[in-house]
Amino acid sequence: MSVRAVRSKLPGEFVDELYRAFPISEADRILRGFARRRYVTLRANTLKATVDEVLSELKRAGVKCQRVPWYSDALVIQNKREQYIESLELYVQGKVYLQSLSSMIPPLVLAPQPGETVLDIAAAPGSKTTQMAALMQNRGRIVAAEIDRMRAERLMFNLERQGVTIAEVFTRDGVIVADEFPESFDRVLVDAPCSGEGLFIASQPATYNHWSRRMCKRCAVSQRRLFDAAARALKPGGAMVYSTCTLNPDENELMVESFLKRWDHEFEVLPMKLQVQGWAPALEQVKGRIVMPEIRHTRRVFPSQLMEGFYVALLAKKG
Numbered sequence: 082m083s084v085r086a087v088r089s090k091l092p093g094e095f096v097d098e099l100y101r102a103f104p105i106s107e108a109d110r111i112l113r114g115f116a117r118r119r120y121v122t123l124r125a126n127t128l129k130a131t132v133d134e135v136l137s138e139l140k141r142a143g144v145k146c147q148r149v150p151w152y153s154d155a156l157v158i159q160n161k162r163e164q165y166i167e168s169l170e171l172y173v174q175g176k177v178y179l180q181s182l183s184s185m186i187p188p189l190v191l192a193p194q195p196g197e198t199v200l201d202i203a204a205a206p207g208s209k210t211t212q213m214a215a216l217m218q219n220r221g222r223i224v225a226a227e228i229d230r231m232r233a234e235r236l237m238f239n240l241e242r243q244g245v246t247i248a249e250v251f252t253r254d255g256v257i258v259a260d261e262f263p264e265s266f267d268r269v270l271v272d273a274p275c276s277g278e279g280l281f282i283a284s285q286p287a288t289y290n291h292w293s294r295r296m297c298k299r300c301a302v303s304q305r306r307l308f309d310a311a312a313r314a315l316k317p318g319g320a321m322v323y324s325t326c327t328l329n330p331d332e333n334e335l336m337v338e339s340f341l342k343r344w345d346h347e348f349e350v351l352p353m354k355l356q357v358q359g360w361a362p363a364l365e366q367v368k369g370r371i372v373m374p375e376i377r378h379t380r381r382v383f384p385s386q387l388m389e390g391f392y393v394a395l396l397a398k399k400g
């Protein structure tokens with residue numbers, strides 16, 4: 082599908098905003114990234130199986146996979162769709178978790194260690210909670226907040242299936258949960274509710290029909306509340322990741338910039354050690370205004386057949 086064809090399918094206001102926010106070459110690249118369905122990707126759940134066990138079970142089931150250079154637990158499925166993977170025994174047993182590659186980035190950047198305490202302030206359906214538990218080898222504690230009851234149930238189901246024993250689910254506003262634990266966590270993940278622009282696929286209207294400017298504004302209000310509450314719950318010296326699956330600079334670069342201004346030198350943005358193929362430094366300029374230079378340490382992922390569009394920032398609370 083050409084850029085022009087993708088453009089004609091998406092909400093006109095979204096396309097206008099995209100070309101206002103991004104240089105033309107980047108906006109074109111983003112639209113090209115919406116042109117085709119993405120590969121199915123999954124993560125081997127190392128709480129239940131090694132990657133090699135998963136690879137041989139998948140091979141026996143006729144599934145062709147490719148490894149991902151920046152994450153040994155991630156696999157790209159080359160010849161099957163989700164439904165087929167979901168029908169396999171290793172899926173039902175929780176040895177794998179269907180998860181986009183972009184969604185695997187924030188836990189890797191936050192890098193929770195065994196024995197630590199972690200807050201996941203907007204947690205359902207639990208892709209990142211389960212990944213963090215695996216990184217922590219099921220040692221330590223994860224407080225997982227989710228405001229939506231149905232989604233919290235899905236989260237609990239996924240934790241159970243993946244064999245996670247260190248996570249406690251709070252079905253409440255993450256702001257209220259965070260404020261019950263002031264300065265308590267070694268690490269906090271703010272995987273914020275967002276307008277989801279990184280997930281658009283031109284041939285699937287359900288991925289973009291919900292989009293509106295008003296919705297982006299509502300998301301920004303929620304992001305700001307959760308971001309500030311997360312900051313209050315973080316121990317001095319602790320690390321925090323802010324991430325979204327959207328492209329909108331108001332929810333990304335400008336959200337982090339306004340956070341830094343509100344918290345006036347209490348937080349710093351850290352460069353990330355992880356190297357993901359194809360990700361890019363954040364925007365230097367948004368709508369003609371130069372953003373704070375430290376925002377350049379944050380990263381954007383362009384949508385493609387392999388990755389959803391994504392944004393991630395690593396921050397440290399000064400000790």
Ligand code: SAM
Nearest residue numbers: 203204205206207208209227228254255272274
């Ligand atoms: N981290 C999740 C994962 O990787 O599976 C995805 C999180 S999704 C981007 C955002 C979630 O935040 C949604 O499940 C939404 O219901 C929840 N949410 C929205 N507002 C919230 C709030 N105030 N407190 C807690 N959760 C909230």
